[in-house]
Amino acid sequence: MASFSRILSPFSLFLLILVISTQTHLSFSARDLLLKSSDIHDLLPLYGFPVGLLPSNVKSYTLSDDGSFVIELESACYVQFADLVYYGKTIKGKLSYGSLSDVSGIQVKKLFAWLPITGMRVTSDSKSIEFQVGFLSEALPFSMFESIPTCRKKACLEGKTEAV
Numbered sequence: 001m002a003s004f005s006r007i008l009s010p011f012s013l014f015l016l017i018l019v020i021s022t023q024t025h026l027s028f029s030a031r032d033l034l035l036k037s038s039d040i041h042d043l044l045p046l047y048g049f050p051v052g053l054l055p056s057n058v059k060s061y062t063l064s065d066d067g068s069f070v071i072e073l074e075s076a077c078y079v080q081f082a083d084l085v086y087y088g089k090t091i092k093g094k095l096s097y098g099s100l101s102d103v104s105g106i107q108v109k110k111l112f113a114w115l116p117i118t119g120m121r122v123t124s125d126s127k128s129i130e131f132q133v134g135f136l137s138e139a140l141p142f143s144m145f146e147s148i149p150t151c152r153k154k155a156c157l158e159g160k161t162e163a164v
Contacts, residue, residue: 048098055151067095
């Protein structure tokens with residue numbers, strides 16, 4: 001029995017080291033994927049968001065360890081979802097899983113007024129995204145943002161939009 005426990009202990013230790021090194025390798029691989037991703041659209045699903053939350057003309061982005069981000073677009077533009085949305089040239093905020101807070105640089109047209117979107121949150125059932133405009137909010141279906149929208153330079157040009 002003593003010889004069996006001596007064999008089991010080194011073997012158990014070997015298995016433990018193997019499991020830890022495999023998990024460490026996997027976590028570094030996931031982190032490397034995040035750091036090497038040149039397109040923020042690839043990063044959004046890793047945080048529970050659909051790829052189509054941002055327009056097609058993203059030039060660059062930075063994401064800090066604390067979740068703070070800055071996104072630079074080629075130019076300010078408009079996208080038509082359920083409502084017309086304006087994306088400024090620079091978008092800032094804080095990203096965590098299923099949540100964007102302290103957002104600046106995105107506005108939505110409601111009736112005759114442009115209102116700043118201050119946050120976004122994926123609902124608990126992951127079927128919609130709740131957009132916050134100050135203390136008001138509106139939920140839109142997740143499916144509305146499954147593809148990356150084309151950015152438009154103008155909101156309206158004789159009933160048509162002009163592509164960037």
